[in-house]
Amino acid sequence: MTDTPAAFTEQDHAARMARAARDAAAAGLTGLLVTPGPDLLWLCGYRPTAVTERLTLLVLALDAEPRLLVPVLERPDAEAAPGAGALRISAWRDGQDPYAAAAGLLRPHGHYGVSDSTWALHLLGLQEALPLTTYRPLTVALPMLRAVKDEHELARLAAAGAAADAAYEEILSVRFAGRRERDVAADLDRLLREHGHSQVDFTLVGSGPNGADPHHDAGERTIGDGDMVVLDFGGLREGYGSDTTRTVHVGEPSKEERAVHDLVRSAQQAAFEAVRPGVTCQEIDRVARAVIADAGYGAYFVHRTGHGIGVTTHEPPYLVEGEEQPLVPGMCFSIEPGIYLPGRFGVRIEDIVTCTEHGGRRLNNTPHEMAIVS
Numbered sequence: 001m002t003d004t005p006a007a008f009t010e011q012d013h014a015a016r017m018a019r020a021a022r023d024a025a026a027a028g029l030t031g032l033l034v035t036p037g038p039d040l041l042w043l044c045g046y047r048p049t050a051v052t053e054r055l056t057l058l059v060l061a062l063d064a065e066p067r068l069l070v071p072v073l074e075r076p077d078a079e080a081a082p083g084a085g086a087l088r089i090s091a092w093r094d095g096q097d098p099y100a101a102a103a104g105l106l107r108p109h110g111h112y113g114v115s116d117s118t119w120a121l122h123l124l125g126l127q128e129a130l131p132l133t134t135y136r137p138l139t140v141a142l143p144m145l146r147a148v149k150d151e152h153e154l155a156r157l158a159a160a161g162a163a164a165d166a167a168y169e170e171i172l173s174v175r176f177a178g179r180r181e182r183d184v185a186a187d188l189d190r191l192l193r194e195h196g197h198s199q200v201d202f203t204l205v206g207s208g209p210n211g212a213d214p215h216h217d218a219g220e221r222t223i224g225d226g227d228m229v230v231l232d233f234g235g236l237r238e239g240y241g242s243d244t245t246r247t248v249h250v251g252e253p254s255k256e257e258r259a260v261h262d263l264v265r266s267a268q269q270a271a272f273e274a275v276r277p278g279v280t281c282q283e284i285d286r287v288a289r290a291v292i293a294d295a296g297y298g299a300y301f302v303h304r305t306g307h308g309i310g311v312t313t314h315e316p317p318y319l320v321e322g323e324e325q326p327l328v329p330g331m332c333f334s335i336e337p338g339i340y341l342p343g344r345f346g347v348r349i350e351d352i353v354t355c356t357e358h359g360g361r362r363l364n365n366t367p368h369e370m371a372i373v374s
Contacts, residue, residue: 005152005155005156005159005238006152007082008045008082008152009082010082010083010084010085010086011086012082012083012152013043013044013045013082013083013086014083014086016042016043016044016083017043017044017060017066017083017086017087020032020043020060020142020145021060021061021062021066022062023142023144023145024060024061024062024113024141024142025061025062027113027141027142028111029111029112029113029136029141029142030061030106030107030110030111030112031059031060031061031062031064031106031110031112031113032058032059032060032061032112032113032114032115032138032142033057033058033059033106033112033113033114033115033118033126033135034057034058034059034060034114034115035055035056035057035058035114035115035117035118035119035122036048036051036056036117037115037116037117037118038117038146038310038311038312038315039115039116039117039138039145039146040056040058040115041239041311042146042310042311043058043060043083044058044066044068044081044082044083044084044086044087045081045082045083045084046058046068046077046078046081046083046084047081048070048074048077048078049074049077052071053119053121054071054074054094054098055069055071055092055098055099055102055122055125056068056069056070056071056074056078057069057102057105057122058087059102059105059106065087065088066086066087066088067087067088067089067090067105068084068087068088068089068090069089069090069091069092069098069101069102069105070089070090070091070092071091071092071093071094071098072091072092072093072094073094075089075091090105097129098125099122099125099126099128099129100129102125102126102129103126103129103130106126106130106133107133108130108132108133109132109133110130110133110134111133111134111135111136112133112134112135112136113135113136113137113138113141113142114135114136114137114138115137115138116137116138116139123135139316143316143317143325144316144317144325146310146311146315146316147308147310147315147316147317147330147331148328148329148330148331149310149330149331149332149354150330153240153310154330154332154354156237156238156239156240157240157241157242157309157310157332157352157354157363158363159196159237159238159240160197160234160236160237160238160240160241160242160363161242161244161352161363161364161365162363162365163192163195163196163197163237163242164192164195164233164234164242164243164244164364165244165364165365165366166191166195167188167191167192167194167195167233168231168233168244168246168366169366170191171184171187171188171191171231172248172371172373174187174373175374176207176223176227176229176248176250176373176374177223177224177225177227177250177251177374178222178223178224179222179223180218180219180220180221180222180223181205181206181207181210181218181219181220181221181223182205182218182219182220184205184218184223184229184231185203185204185205185218185233186203188200188203188205188231188233189203189233192233192234192235192242195237196237196238197235197236197237197242198235198236198237198238199235199236200233200234200235201234201235201236201241201313202217202232202233202234202235202313203218203232203233204216204217204218204230204231204232204233205218205229205230205231206218206229206230206232206346207221207223207224207227207228207229207230207250208221208223208224208227208228208229208344208345209342209343209344209345211228211229211230211247211340211345211346211347212340212341212342212343212344212345212346213340213346214302214303214338214340214346214348216230223250224250225250225251226250226251227249227250227345228247228248228249228253228257228261228345228346228347229247229248229249229250229373230245230247230346230347230348231245231246231247231248232244232245232348232350233245234313235313236311236313239311240309240310240311241309241310241311241312241313242313242352243309243313243314243334243350243352244350244351244352244364244366245336245338245348245349245350246349246350246366246368246371247261247264247346247347247348247349247370248370248371248372248373249261249370249371249372249373250372250373250374251372251374252372253370253372257345258370260297260339260341260345260347261347261370263291263292263295263297263339264292264337264338264339264347264348264349265349265368265369266291267287267288267289267291267292267337268288268335268336268337268349268350268351268368269368270287270288270290270291271284271285271287271288271305271306271319271335271337272335272351272353272360272362273359273360274287275327275335275353275355275359275360276327276355276358276359276360277326277327277328277329277355277357278326278327279326279327280323280324280325280326280327281317281318281319281320281323281324281325281326281327281333282319282320282321282322282323282324284305284306284319284327284335285304285305285306285319285320285321285323286321288301288305288335288337289301289305289337291337292337292339297339300339300340300341301337301338301339301340302338302340303338304318304319304320305319305320305335305336305337306318306319306333306334306335306336306353307319307333307334308331308332308333309332309333309334309352310332317331317333319333319334319335327355328355329355329356329357330354330355331354331355332352332353332354332355332363333352333353334350334351334352334353335350335351335353336348336349336350336351337349349368350364351363351364352364
């Protein structure tokens with residue numbers, strides 16, 4: 001089992017909040033408004049014990065100290081957060097207007113980035129309290145806020161990837177034929193938890209024709225001899241994500257099945273080899289897509305090549321046509337091309353990759369060759 005990494009410190013969170021405030025100013029924003037969710041956890045280490053209709057709001061601006069507004073009954077929990085010492089906490093009581101309290105922390109004519117997880121209830125309340133203030137979602141305003149990981153975050157992502165790899169290696173010895181997809185998914189869930197995952201986000205098992213649906217969830221179909229089976233699974237370990245896909249076969253595959261699998265493997269490898277600083281996200285997508293299109297299967301690659309990963313399993317950057325963001329060292333993302341033949345079978349191969357000064361480094365290291373299961 002991989003060693004448990006050291007906890008993030010108050011200094012770590014202070015540095016994140018300061019960087020976020022600088023980035024917001026550089027993007028033309030007055031500041032950032034962050035409600036409970038992954039951004040709040042990443043910035044100051046605070047996760048409310050229960051997300052309710054009561055307003056919790058972190059306010060960051062370049063020319064002011066960080067402020068956290070919380071319901072008074074949750075103040076003790078907020079004060080115990082790892083980054084609490086780096087910000088000023090204030091509270092509102094039931095019966096008071098929380099948006100009036102929040103308005104006192106904002107500029108009446110400000111232009112703020114707002115975390116994507118903000119409830120409409122709260123955004124509308126802020127708009128009513130400050131009608132001349134404007135807002136932009138953080139994915140639009142600061143899409144790279146959490147995209148570049150430091151060495152401690154990379155260590156957590158590597159540990160999560162290694163745990164997912166261990167789960168895959170063990171699932172290969174499990175019986176597939178004659179069992180339902182959901183039974184194999186339950187095995188994957190158990191194995192991820194045994195290897196240190198505190199949260200399992202998905203265990204997709206698509207057998208035979210179900211594998212041609214990229215987001216088919218594990219269902220009641222009984223896996224049979226001769227089935228191709230797509231296994232896509234991941235979650236959070238020590239607060240950071242794993243996400244890997246391998247495609248296995250029950251018994252010996254046909255010549256076509258093996259050829260399609262080899263083609264996806266070639267596309268995945270080509271995209272990985274294209275990773276280096278300065279290359280745009282869309283170029284990685286183009287490289288993978290060209291391999292598949294040149295072989296005549298372009299119409300059957302129906303999704304983007306990848307997505308970022310960190311404190312959530314899906315986040316910016318996205319490896320897709322139109323995304324001109326260049327790769328920089330510390331970015332982490334999936335590379336997961338696929339081919340999906342409706343009514344027949346699908347193939348996807350996925351690794352988490354980080355960009356380094358010298359190219360890509362895989363955080364998943366199980367073999368890409370098609371595994372034969374029983």
